[in-house]
Amino acid sequence: MSDPYATDPARTLDPVQAEQPAAQTVRWTGHLLLFLRVMAVLSMAKGLYHWAVVCGFTGPEGGFEAQTVPWQTATVFFAVIDLVAAVGLWLAAPWGAVVWLTATVSMAAVEIIFPQVYGGRMPVVAIEAVLLVFYLFLAIQSAREHPG
Numbered sequence: 673m674s675d676p677y678a679t680d681p682a683r684t685l686d687p688v689q690a691e692q693p694a695a696q697t698v699r700w701t702g703h704l705l706l707f708l709r710v711m712a713v714l715s716m717a718k719g720l721y722h723w724a725v726v727c728g729f730t731g732p733e734g735g736f737e738a739q740t741v742p743w744q745t746a747t748v749f750f751a752v753i754d755l756v757a758a759v760g761l762w763l764a765a766p767w768g769a770v771v772w773l774t775a776t777v778s779m780a781a782v783e784i785i786f787p788q789v790y791g792g793r794m795p796v797v798a799i800e801a802v803l804l805v806f807y808l809f810l811a812i813q814s815a816r817e818h819p820g
Contacts, residue, residue: 719754
């Protein structure tokens, strides 16, 4: 009687190829994970900054309560969404990237469409756009590493 494990093609493995190192196959995925962790730290810092403004530790003259309602609303929104994005990005969860993308696009939209809220800071929009494009590049490259 023959051994069923030896003849079953699902149970036999091809030998490891020396020409294709394992580190090469996760190159872009590793870069994407590093980027997500860096963005998590930055999102945490942004969220804590917004909470410091809300609590009155820093911020514009007169404090949080002296500002307009749109400014207060945007500040509280970013205080919450940046911290949620930071947790999701650090965990490399799919929802973390979605929340971070929402926060990034929202900040750019507030700066462009509603310049009266934060002053229409175009350098902030440029930085957010560069980070967004870099994330999309890494995500596409990582997806190409794992076809199927």
